[in-house]
Amino acid sequence: MSVRFLLDGEIVEITDVDPTSTILNYLRYRLRRTGTKEGCAEGDCGACTVLLGELDEGAETMRWRSVNACILFLPMLDGKALLTVESLAVDGKLNPLQACMAENGSSQCGFCTPGFVMSLYGRTIGASGHDLPVADVVAGNLCRCTGYGPILAAGDGIGKLSRDDQPTMVALREMAETACAGGVFEDRRWFAPRTPEALAGLLAAHPDARIIAGATDVGLWVTKGLKTIETMVFIGNVAGMKAIVEDEAGVTLGAGVPYADAHAAFSRLHPDLGELVRRIGGLQVRNAGTIGGNIANGSPIGDGPPALIALGAELTLCSTAGRRTMPLENFFLDYGRQDRQPGEYVESLWIPRPAPQDIIHISKLSRRFDSDISAVCGAFALTVENGLIVRARIAFGGMAATPCRASGCEAALVGKPFAAETIASGTIALAGDFSPITDVRGTATYRAEVAANLLWRLWYRAQGEDISVLALESSHG
């Protein structure tokens, strides 16, 4: 199969593409652009950060996004524009950001540096996530030498840089007309449908196909599991899958919406949900990883599902046989098993907007605040009327084989006064809801203890206590 993309404004066409080869390996070992580094080959260190540019739906505007080239499959480049660290200097003259970093001690060993350059460059040109603070933009970039200060200072010191994307958009529009619909390499097949109908048809014909959205999970099957994936259906080009529709009742998100794109809408639903999204992966992961993928892979420690379940989200699946809509919690059947029938795909998610008086509380607990996976993620949605809890939806990740509701705890709260005694009885009921396991992210004891404490945290917050160390300032003032 072949792939065409735009590199520094020039169209590059590559043939004989192995669909599970990565963009990083192509850059390093075929194109010999070795500025982009492999630090981990699993999307966790950001040394391979590049910028991908694509037209928005409607093709009137375009957007750059930072991504981890180490776990993106080469066909995902098709029809897109690519910038690497080598793209920035013009005639040997460093870009102002690069010059600032060079003068500012932003590099020591230099191995992570190209990744930081690309993340920060994205921020200067208005790429996805550009409105985030610098520390959030580079949360997916690890540096082991500098302690980050000179990198953050460089990022803060550089304002917007101008970039004329008109030629890129023209070229992208031209390429869109001849986009690759898929191809074959040895025993591997890659499909890139453009319409929901084509997608449904492909999945009906290939029920065993692996659906690829952002590849932030499946990429590791290849780079770490060394697996061969035979049939892949890439949904990134399917019309409508990236739609976000907000109204008074709630938000509808296409399954292909990357987390980064949903961040603002989630924040508007509730600030806790926005904060949760901020802490899902690094920006590169949120730029690739999708809402649908985070749900469809069924991880018991996926960050989105507990919060979405507590908020009462509904999931819609689609196939040639039609649509099914279900409460999100019903989708998760057991560890590694979801209620997705052969030929079905996750089409969209609807999240109702919480009522202003609802008490919403979402907490993610992990060893590290940024770019980590939950030990426990707890989400609470309580409706209190006249001092009584009339409705409670409580869901946890990390406490069971699937993200799921704490039904015993909910039952212990509903109908009771919103009072410390009720919270105390809720924590007792909660202990009966789950038998968490001990694993690398936490012991069963810790999980059970903090799950209960998160209910207390909700209570203390309702009493006006500060509840997060993240909000504190030092006594230096």
Add this chain to the structure above:
Amino acid sequence: MAECDPALRIAAKPSNAHDSARLHVSGAAGYVDDGAEPIDMLHLAFGQSEEAHARIAHMDLSAVRAAQGVVAVFTAADIPGANDVSPVAKDDRLLADGEVMCVGQALFLVVATSQRAARQAARLARISYEPRAACLTIAEARASSSFIEPTQRMARGDARAALSAAAHRVSGGFDIGGQDHFYLEGQIAIATPGEDGQVHILSSTQHPSEIQHLVAAMLNLSSADVTVEVRRMGGAFGGKETQAALFAAAAALAAHLTGRPTKFRCDRDDDMIITGKRHDFRIDYDVGFDDQGHILGLQLRLASRCGATVDLSPAINDRAMFHVDNCYWLPDIEIVSERLKTHTVSNTAFRGFGGPQGMLAIERIMDEVAAFLGRDPLDVRISNLYGPGRNVTPYDMVVADNIAPEIIARLRREGRYDERAASIEAFNAGSAILKKAIALTPVKFGISFTTTHLNQAGALVHVYADGSIQINHGGTEMGQGLYIKVAQVVADVFAVPVSQVRITATRTDKVPNTSATAASSGADLNGMAAHNAAMTIRDRLTAFLAQTFACAESEVAFAADGVVAGKEKLSFADLARRAHMGRISLSATGYYATPGIAYDRSTHKGRPFYYFAYGAALAEVAVDILTGEHRVLAVDIVHDVGRSLNPAIDLGQIEGAFIQGQGWLTTEELMFDAKGRLLTHSPATYKIPTASDRPRHFRISLWQDENLEPTIHRSKAVGEPPFSLANCVFSAIGRAIAAISPEKRSLPPLNAPATPENILRAVRGYRD
């Protein structure tokens, strides 16, 4: 010695950026993996042990050999010479020979046409093991008296009697976790066969000479047949001091046996499983003290998990003992150091080399004493500092350069310690869930390899006839800015801009028999060696000028605007050209050996260190007692760099070391399962700090008084000492937990790292 001429320092601006900064930011800095691959290059992967301790009954490698892309599979039987990649004890096998000692140990070497093919094939082996009893933890190894060397004892006076006589006595203990280096560039080597059996190795290593020697012995070659080269590493931190040899030797073996260039680029997860880490420790103490908190007697046991082989563990554990005193006078003391052999990966050098664990132990004891007496921990620390009449270390070295009291006083004042401690007390009184604390801890770090013969270095300086200068030395560049510091030293000698000095890759064929770039010694040793080489050339030029222009040598001066000889003035380039025409040698080697150090390991007495580097740090943290989450809110540092060779580079070292130390004590947790398998073998599960973990308030002041000892330009080493500044974070977290019961006179049972789970456990333990 190399005194800095202030006039010359004008020529080379001290705060030059890192020599490769512009290459780093443009992606043009070349690392081992960045060169073009020859079309016949082969790629390597290890088959790894799945057992912690076992005899290998049988290795069925038929499926490996038959796998697509596989060119060859080698086992220990294929090694022509010594099957050894160890630094000292000759006990690290390149490929397992009958027995495996830890999970991940290399069993066989797959040689294939691609990295992926090699890795895939390596998983196809069918290995029959006869498992043997494995001890995995410090406790298990202690129970079965499993040691890599005899337990060491460092003592002075009569600790037992002093403990009995002391007014107060407290005993306690805690665990200190290990740490993965997490250099961003993983282990990698390329070996290229040369003519007549020679081999050239590009390796990401801190110790090219050691790899040269090991590869020569492994292939039955002479050292002269093996050349090892490294231009730069993508981070190392001690993890490429001995650990790079395994990969380089594997590449050399495959190149030797196949006659083709080979590359071993280790996958991140494999790297984390296969390579050694910082030692984890169990600390137990019994301390006696008076009403003011003066420590009178201390019995301390340091037990560390060394892993399956010796590696550098003896020296690392020695350094832990050397740093138990930190900045404190401990009159009657007994330190017992157990070096435990376990069936886990052999632990190795990591920035600080045991020192941080020793210092953390005594800081914990200071906190313990303060808690017992209900006194401010800083006051207890200050009352125990070395001072006149109480300035001899437990190993009998006089602390001649003690500036800790002044550094602490300055930090206390500038960091507003007392004022903030009061405001934090008020905050805690009004906050049920979030508790804050501050802590100020000092650092005194001994500079020199404690293995005395390692304290030597060589350099090679060429002046070309156009006036450009090329330097080479035995030190390696891992990001620490060694190359630019040495380049500045050389530029200073000739009073030329540093841009006129070309820094070249470290190679064993240019400077032989080098020590590892380790122990923070890089600039001290190589800077002085390069200075000496440059001075040799300058002396020749001075004599040439005096003769040419008929003036006295004292009338020759090298200055930023040119070289003066009597009444003549000429550019350095002109001088170089004339000297070449005048048949003056413009190339010289330089050599340096640290003077004045001597240490008797059998008694643990002597002067192992040339001097000490000092510092102090003040951290403010907040802890959430419901979840165990914490945040470092502010850090203030005063750190001693002597008369800095390059303040910008030094500041970078201090900040980077602090954050690395903070990670060690907070988010970075190594976990093994009951079979000895590392569970945290990727950045998905092993969490080094991210940008947001850096406290928003982070202020570093340099203490720039000149070194008492005549080091290069009276500077001080800076690589390792600031790592232990982060001990204040651990102290502060403990103190914040203690704020839940201010009336208690004890410490929360906190272990390092202070993960949310460990903090919550300490909260629970403190309440009970």
